Amino acid sequence: MLDLLxxxxxxxLTIGSIYALVxxxxxxxxxITGILNFAQGExxxxxxxxxxxxxxxxVPLVPAAAAAVAGTCLVGALTERLAIEPAxxxxxxxxxxxxxxxxxxxxxxxxxxxxxxxxxxxEFTPGAPLAVLTGVLGRQAMWAIGxxxxxxxxxxxxxxxxxxxxxxxxxxxxxxxxxxxxISPRRMALFAFTxxxxxxAVGGIVIAPITGATYDMGLELGLKGFVAAVIGGLTNxxxxxxxxxxxxxxxxxxxGYLAPGYGSAITFALLLVVLSxxxxxxxxxxxxxxx
Amino acid sequence: xxxxxxxxxxxxxxxxxxxxxxxxxxxxxxxxxxxLYTIVTLxxxxxxxxxxxxxxxxxxxxxxxxxxxxxxxxxxxxxxxxMPCAVALVAAAAYAVGLPALRLADVFFVxxxxxxxxxxxxxxxxxxxxxxxxxxxRDIPALSIGGRRLATDRDYYYVxxxxxxxxxxxxxxxxxxxxxxxxxAILGSEVxxxxxxxxxxxxxxxxxxxSAAYAGAAGALYAHYIHFISPSPFALYASLFFLVMAVxxxxxxxxGGLFGAAAVTVLDQVVxxxxxxxxxxxxxxxQTAIYGVxxxxxxxxxxxxxxxxxxxxxxxxxxGRPSAAPPGRPEAESAGGARA
Numbered sequence: 001m002l003d004l005l006x007x008x009x010x011x012x013l014t015i016g017s018i019y020a021l022v023x024x025x026x027x028x029x030x031x032i033t034g035i036l037n038f039a040q041g042e043x044x045x046x047x048x049x050x051x052x053x054x055x056x057x058x059v060p061l062v063p064a065a066a067a068a069v070a071g072t073c074l075v076g077a078l079t080e081r082l083a084i085e086p087a088x089x090x091x092x093x094x095x096x097x098x099x100x101x102x103x104x105x106x107x108x109x110x111x112x113x114x115x116x117x118x119x120x121x122x123e124f125t126p127g128a129p130l131a132v133l134t135g136v137l138g139r140q141a142m143w144a145i146g147x148x149x150x151x152x153x154x155x156x157x158x159x160x161x162x163x164x165x166x167x168x169x170x171x172x173x174x175x176x177x178x179x180x181x182x183i184s185p186r187r188m189a190l191f192a193f194t195x196x197x198x199x200x201a202v203g204g205i206v207i208a209p210i211t212g213a214t215y216d217m218g219l220e221l222g223l224k225g226f227v228a229a230v231i232g233g234l235t236n237x238x239x240x241x242x243x244x245x246x247x248x249x250x251x252x253x254x255x256g257y258l259a260p261g262y263g264s265a266i267t268f269a270l271l272l273v274v275l276s277x278x279x280x281x282x283x284x285x286x287x288x289x290x291x
Numbered sequence: 292x293x294x295x296x297x298x299x300x301x302x303x304x305x306x307x308x309x310x311x312x313x314x315x316x317x318x319x320x321x322x323x324x325x326x327l328y329t330i331v332t333l334x335x336x337x338x339x340x341x342x343x344x345x346x347x348x349x350x351x352x353x354x355x356x357x358x359x360x361x362x363x364x365x366x367x368x369x370x371x372x373x374m375p376c377a378v379a380l381v382a383a384a385a386y387a388v389g390l391p392a393l394r395l396a397d398v399f400f401v402x403x404x405x406x407x408x409x410x411x412x413x414x415x416x417x418x419x420x421x422x423x424x425x426x427x428x429r430d431i432p433a434l435s436i437g438g439r440r441l442a443t444d445r446d447y448y449y450v451x452x453x454x455x456x457x458x459x460x461x462x463x464x465x466x467x468x469x470x471x472x473x474x475x476a477i478l479g480s481e482v483x484x485x486x487x488x489x490x491x492x493x494x495x496x497x498x499x500x501x502s503a504a505y506a507g508a509a510g511a512l513y514a515h516y517i518h519f520i521s522p523s524p525f526a527l528y529a530s531l532f533f534l535v536m537a538v539x540x541x542x543x544x545x546x547g548g549l550f551g552a553a554a555v556t557v558l559d560q561v562v563x564x565x566x567x568x569x570x571x572x573x574x575x576x577x578q579t580a581i582y583g584v585x586x587x588x589x590x591x592x593x594x595x596x597x598x599x600x601x602x603x604x605x606x607x608x609x610x611g612r613p614s615a616a617p618p619g620r621p622e623a624e625s626a627g628g629a630r631a
Contacts, residue, residue: 083587086591087590090591092397093398096401097534098586098591100531101582101583104579104583104586105579105587107583108581111579111580112580223405226402230402259417261413261417262413262417264409264413265410265413265414268405271403275392275402275403275406276391276395
């Protein structure tokens with residue numbers, strides 16, 4: 001029983017690193033625009049599918065992955081310009097429904113373009129897995145955990161150290177005041193969607209060699225990433241990353257020890273508990289966003 | 292408001308004529324599905340009247356279907372007793388969900404209902420000793436009236452549309468009287484409504500339980516009509532589908548439910564028939580792309596529904612922006628409320 005634990009923890013951390021990347025996208029967009037973007041999980045899907053399509057066209061892995069991330073950034077930017085920007089200033093509920101619509105549209109278009117069969121990506125560096133206690137950590141799982149840490153670190157450096165990062169933080173803090181000093185909240189919204197899409201695409205490409213890539217992988221990833229973001233308080237990026245790992249671990253442990261198939265039910269039960277515990281804080285933030 | 296009653300009477304008359312035209316069993320079945328979806332969507336429209344949106348509607352639809360099916364099939368109850376019991380259970384479940392969820396701000400209430408919807412669907416798949424798991428329940432007893440077993444789509448047409456008319460009358464009465472006024476006041480401003488002595492949480496709970504009961508009733512009818520249920524029609528996808536219907540119809544009028552359900556169901560049939568000609572190698576739910584685009588366009592251009600949206604179109608053409616009101620809230624009424 002206990003010798004299963006290291007393996008379950010490693011699996012949980014691997015999948016959790018992808019949830020963390022989706023969650024941090026949620027937080028970036030929510031902080032800067034006040035929008036809960038339920039199309040967030042579609043960005044990993046688009047990244048992974050684009051990369052698989054490029055590989056099928058005999059593009060080497062590194063340029064294919066880079067082009068897939070860039071392409072997904074473009075999709076994120078277009079999402080903001082075509083679906084979010086025209087409804088700028090609408091009620092938060094209207095915007096949420098729009099993001100659900102965007103998510104449905106992406107899923108449908110992906111099915112039309114790429115079909116329902118799963119695509120597989122090759123491992124970045126094939127080789128023997130690393131033994132950790134009684135578990136094993138595959139090379140690709142190391143890539144997933146490592147890349148997620150690197151991306152999160154780079155994002156923190158960006159927001160803390162650079163001028164555009166400071167502008168984004170100013171916009172998250174007080175959109176009205178930041179307009180007075182020449183920061184355009186609309187340009188920042190475009191920027192937030194672009195970055196969140198790129199981060200999501202990295203997650204999708206790195207996890208696809210392990211889980212495969214399908215047109216409908218986005219819904220689940222998006223919802224799990226959202227739960228992770230809520231656990232972290234929705235405005236707190238480091239907490240959202242920890243939330244991502246927590247969701248991955250809980251899911252892996254529940255599936256391994258209690259009942260396979262109940263993973264998502266437990267995750268969403270957790271969401272309900274966190275929502276009801278945090279309601280004062282969340283309510284307060286929701287009010288502030290509306291003003 | 293009595294215009295609505297006249298409209299319902301006219302609808303009843305038109306519905307009585309339809310079977311006389313001798314439509315095919317396909318058309319009758321289509322009418323029946325539109326009828327069931329109208330009841331579910333009407334629940335969402337009622338909820339929308341208080342400024343709330345639920346993504347758990349398919350779960351309540353499913354609980355109604357499973358409860359009535361199990362009571363009638365495994366315990367041998369008459370469906371006419373099983374169905375009200377199923378509706379009562381759905382109402383109780385909605386009450387239990389509403390107690391914590393309705394305290395959340397509107398956006399987070401949606402997410403709580405989404406979570407509940409996913410949990411219920413997982414349970415439908417996993418509790419296979421009760422629900423039959425992914426393969427579902429077969430041989431659900433049919434309805435019978437006065438010893439005569441209902442068999443054809445046309446038989447069910449009368450039962451289902453009688454239920455639709457009853458739902459419309461109930462919704463209309465609710466909107467026209469005290470509860471409706473209270474809900475509109477809550478929509479305008481929760482603080483303002485509370486200041487007028489309206490118990491905001493109680494009214495929200497009442498309409499949430501009622502909206503779930505509508506879905507439960509439709510689900511119970513569905514189970515006895517189709518005789519077979521499985522978890523997949525009650526997944527999150529279905530909740531989004533119902534939301535598209537409610538949003539297309541507009542969350543402001545009881546007619547929104549009927550219009551939205553009819554428009555989206557017919558669109559669905561057309562798309563299913565035509566899309567394979569354009570994308571022959573693709574199977575599955577690719578029509579989601581179209582619903583997604585429709586949903587986005589409506590929320591951008593007509594956040595209060597197509598019918599009202601057409602009325603607002605002139606203003607939009609003059610360069611207006613979408614309203615800052617929640618979906619379904621008419622712009623004129625919200626002008627004061629949005630500042631509050």
